[in-house]
Each structure stands twice: as structure tokens, then as C-alpha cells.
Amino acid sequence: MKKKVTLKQIAKELDVSISTVSKALKNSIEISEDTRQKVQAFAKLYNYRPNNIALSLKNRKTKTIGVIIPEIVHHFFSKVISGIEKQALSRGYNVIVGLSNESFSNEVINMEMLANGSIDGFILSVSKETMLLQDYHHLTETINQGMPVVMFDRVINEINCDKVIVDDFEGAVKATNKLIENGCKNIGLITTKDYINVGKLRTQGYLKALEDHEIFPEADLILKVDDEKLSEENLESLEKEIESFFKANKSLDGIIAVNEIYAITAMKVARKLKIKIPDSLQVIGFTDGVLSKHAVPSLTTVSQHASKMGEKAAELLINNLEREDEEDIFETFTIQTDLIERESTK
């Protein structure tokens, strides 16, 4: 077992000073050809690599970015991370991941753990609890300490930083328009309680599209599912809720769902009620994950280009980190959505 070798050790072995070794390895002209060769050969032999921590301390930058997300077992977020990682790797950065599990305190703890020198900047999407509590002190504090932050997807308008968001409004408009074009007259929306910005925007897009086509549904065709219903196991109650929604609105011929699970579950319920998809009911979901692709029938979805989002967020952050002039001009970048048409629509 040969431990990592340091400059000091090389210096001692070759009987030169530490600075000489350092300079020799950097091919400095201050050092004679002879010594350079000797040092470099030795360093190679012992597989010398400069210690990152020491470099970080000296340069006051870690070349590491912190990513705080609510959940990782989730197609959207894992895709975002892979985008971040891709961009980070190509620019020589590492990615440290913290999970809030939708909890405010976890989010705070995770940020505090990282904000003390471990990373150069944050990329984050806040937890539901944080949005609910509207307590953003951890964000303002980190930003005030001069640490760059990029928020994505679940962003907070009051916070002054770079942001990357999905064009949720436009995505919902597109989806709704598609259904209208396809002849739907009674389009329902399955969404969450709307303290989450994203859900609200999608609802607005849906309403806007209807309005533009002067469609005014008889009843309120919006089902607001209690958010807890999404959690892991209790799919049954979600199914029940959707089932009674369907039964209460027999005329439904189109459904927009704000996520995959809702859409898939709606299809499942439809099948149970012998409603033919896409013949008598067309369904569009949000988030283009595995479920959409492999469902039967496969699901038409609004793709959010999660990977691109991650890349863009990382790009903004790293640009900011490497910018010389310290001007803080913050950018909000909007990722356009695409409608991926599959079998659940005509």
C-alpha cells in the first residue's frame, strides 16, 4: 500500500526544496532542464497528483457545485442531475448532492453543511414545505454571503438569482390546444393543490387555451388532488378520487394531468370504466418519463427537457463562478416544452 505522495516527500527524496518541485512540475523556466526531468520522472513514478483540498484552500474555490433537490427517485430530478453532472464534468467540476425529501429543515441543514466552504455555488429546487412556509432565510443568507445560487423548476420569484424554469404555462396551452384541435369539447384538468407555482402555471395555461377558443365548460372540470395522494403507496385513494371525478363528469372527452402518475392513473381508471382511449377520451400528461413511454396505450406528454434544464443551470452557475467582473446581473432562462405525441391522443 503506497500512500499518496506529496511535494514535500518528493522534495526530501530529491534533496531540493518544495518550491523547486512545484515549479519543476509546472515546467517553470526557473528550473533547469535537468532538475525538471528528474522531478517529473520521480513524480510520474510515484504517481503524484496535487491534493485537491490543499488547492481548494489556497485558491478559495473547490470546483464543486452543490445540488439540493427534493427527491432523487424521480425521473424529472434524476434527469436534471444527469444534465448538471454532464455539464459539470466537462468543465472540471464535481457535483455534491443533497436531498431535502420535501422537508424544509432538511433543506436548511443540507445547505448549511455545504455552505461553509465545501462548494462554490448552489443549484437547487426548493422543497414543498419551503414553498408552504415561505421561509427563505437560508437562501437569502447564502446569497448574501456571496455564494452564487441557481434555482430551477420550483423557483421563488422574490429571490434574486439566476433561474431556469420550464415554460409551464405555454406547455399547458399547447397540450390543451392539441386536445381542442383533436375535437375535445370537455377537457378536464387533474392537478395538485396549487401552492406550487408550477401547478398554478399549468392551470393558468389550461384556462387560457380554453378561453382563447371560447370554450366554457359547463361545470368546473378541474380536479385538485390532495398532494399526499401521490406519495408511494396510497394509489387507491387517488384512483377513487379520479373515478368519482369521471363519474361526475360523464361528458369528459379530454384530460390534462400535471404529472405522469395522475395521467397514468386516469388511464387506468378509464380502462376500468370501459372508456376507450383515445377514441372517447384523450389524455395528455406532463413530464416525459419512463411511465409515459411504456404505458399501454403510451402517453402523449409535455416534455420538459429536464436534462437540458440541468445543463443550463450548471452552465449559468459556472459562468457566474468564472466571471471576472463581479456584476450580478441575474438571468431567468426558460426552457421550452415539446408535445410528444403518442397513443393516448388521436
Added chain:
Amino acid sequence: MKKKVTLKQIAKELDVSISTVSKALKNSIEISEDTRQKVQAFAKLYNYRPNNIALSLKNRKTKTIGVIIPEIVHHFFSKVISGIEKQALSRGYNVIVGLSNESFSNEVINMEMLANGSIDGFILSVSKETMLLQDYHHLTETINQGMPVVMFDRVINEINCDKVIVDDFEGAVKATNKLIENGCKNIGLITTKDYINVGKLRTQGYLKALEDHEIFPEADLILKVDDEKLSEENLESLEKEIESFFKANKSLDGIIAVNEIYAITAMKVARKLKIKIPDSLQVIGFTDGVLSKHAVPSLTTVSQHASKMGEKAAELLINNLEREDEEDIFETFTIQTDLIERESTK
């Protein structure tokens, strides 16, 4: 914008030495009650937090673990990470993630980036390419440098380190037995080309179970799908392959698939061929992900308890890191599988 404050700055402000500040903050009895109060008050006011990088350099440990996985947009791996993160957080460690994207060179690069002081130890699952090339020099080298490594799922026997594996053999036995109990006579296996250990073990378990019940299928009921078929878009060729497999073996009444996608696709093909599930064909998959749960009919799967795997891996690593005596006695921990019964079996 108030930048992070250091011991030095506090010392200067209060006109004491750095050591005094450090000691005062640690409530050392060397420092008078008076000074302690003063220092602590000041530190609190300016929200002093010790710089992690400096601590890492001093203590020669970073309290960070590196995780290298082939893919993150994958239910199994993201679940493992969440397990790792959970355990890590509770023990005061951070998690840095590197993705190999199944590429050998990416794996090597990622490891080298982290092995120079950034982390205290690795948790990893090797890429397919690494298994194919059988080049493990990056692993042996890091281990030789005294960096603890824990491998999970895709482990390499020749490498001497802690390991966490799924009992794939037993899982396949259980699944096959289940189908036999349920009356299946002609059970097929859909697997990958078997340079991946995991696939091989599952095949062996399948064969063992058949043998134990003295079932010797007329023909070879094993379909080895070319691995590339799994990649993203070309589901059609996978479907075709399975379809001809089904057509060539009309007597099939049970299917074991080594992953979710194969299982789901098999069900899709069955539906197309008007084969009723579970009445005339029963299907069991591996990996209990979202697809299994939401498929119609929902899929019976062998659950690998990915989250627990991650927790265990992190536990082994951290225990190793914090162990005083430097004895390297490596452990291989086997995670038992569970059969989650759903609608795709009787």
C-alpha cells in the same frame, strides 16, 4: 453582502490571538469566562462557521464519500443513492456523485478526479464496459492507496473490498418457484448477454429451480437480448425479438424477465398476441420500480431493496472510515430479495 468571517478576523476585531478565539469557541477552560463570552457573542453575531476545507486539510479527512454509478436516470440506482444519502447525512457525511454512463473511461476519469483528496472513500457499481474489458487497474490502485471502497450490485470478485450484493440467485429461484407453484410448465427467461454477473446469477437461479422440480423444457426457453436493445429508443426491436420468441414457443405459460423493461415489453407483446395475463401467461420481473407498480396489469417483481442496499453500503464504508484499528477484513453483505406479488401472476 457580508462575506464569511474567519478566526483571524474575529481575533483582529477583539484584539486577541487566533488561538484564543479558537479555544474560546470550543469552550476551552484555558480561556477566561469573560473572553469566552465576548468571543462567542461576536462569533454568533457574525455567524461564524469554521471553514470545511481548512478542517479537511488539517484533519486529512473530508467527511465526503464519492459515489460512482453507471446511470442515475434509473429507478434502481437513484434509489440506492437515496439510501446512501440518508445514511451519510445521519452520520455527517456528504455525497459526491459521479456518473460513468456505462463508459470505462468516464469511470476512470471520475474516480481520478475524486481520489486526490476530495473524498474519504468510494461506493461504486462498475460500468458495463468495465466488466467487458475486465480492466480494474483504477480500482486496485485506489484501494492500494489506502482509500476504502465499497462495491454494490455490479461487483467484481477479484477485487478485495467490502461488497453489497443482491441475492440474485435466490431471487430468481423464488420467482421461478412461484411460477411453478402457480402451475406453469413452460417457463421462459428473458435476459441479457451474460457478461454481467447479475444476469448470469439470475439465469442460474432460474435453471436451478427448474432442475429442483425436475422440469426440463423441451426447447431452450432462454432469450438473450442484445443489451443495446434496452437503450432509450429502440424498443421496437426489443418488441420484435420478444414477439418471435413467443411465436417460436407457443407453449410458454410463464416468463421471468431480468428487468422491468423486458417484463413490461413482454406483457405488451402478449397483449398484442391476445395472450391473457395472468390466465395463460404469468410474468415476473426484476427490480421493483415505478413501471411495475403502474403497469396494467401491475407486475409481480423481485424487489431488490435498493434503498437498503445504499444504506448498507454507506454504513460499511463509514464504519470502515471511522474504525481505529486498520485491520482490513472485508465483508460481503447480501441483501435478500422479496417477491412482490401483483396482478401479473395468479
Added chain:
DNA sequence: ACAGGTAACTCAAACGTTTTCGTGTTGAAA
């Protein structure tokens, strides 16, 4: 012979901590 120049090094500070080993000032005991 000597200023001046140059090649090839070494020194030391700095990044922010922690910790060991002083050291100076008390007050009290001898």
C-alpha cells in the same frame, strides 16, 4: 578587479484551522 547580469534555486507567506508548548502575570505560601 568589479559592477551587473543571469541561471537556478530557496524562503516565506498565504489559504483557515487546531493544538502543543511556551510565557508572562498574578496571588499566595514559605
Added chain:
DNA sequence: TTTCAACACGAAAACGTTTGAGTTACCTGT
């Protein structure tokens, strides 16, 4: 008056780098 703890604090080294500012020794031109 001396001696010696006890007390409260400071200096310095160490972790591993980088880098600007010395410091040699030798050579050149006059």
C-alpha cells in the same frame, strides 16, 4: 523577599499547495 502554582493567553507548527521575493554562484564585459 523569594518561589511556585494557577491562570490566561500567545506563538508556532502542521495539513499541501502556489508564487513573488530573495539568495546564491558563476559569468561577462570593461
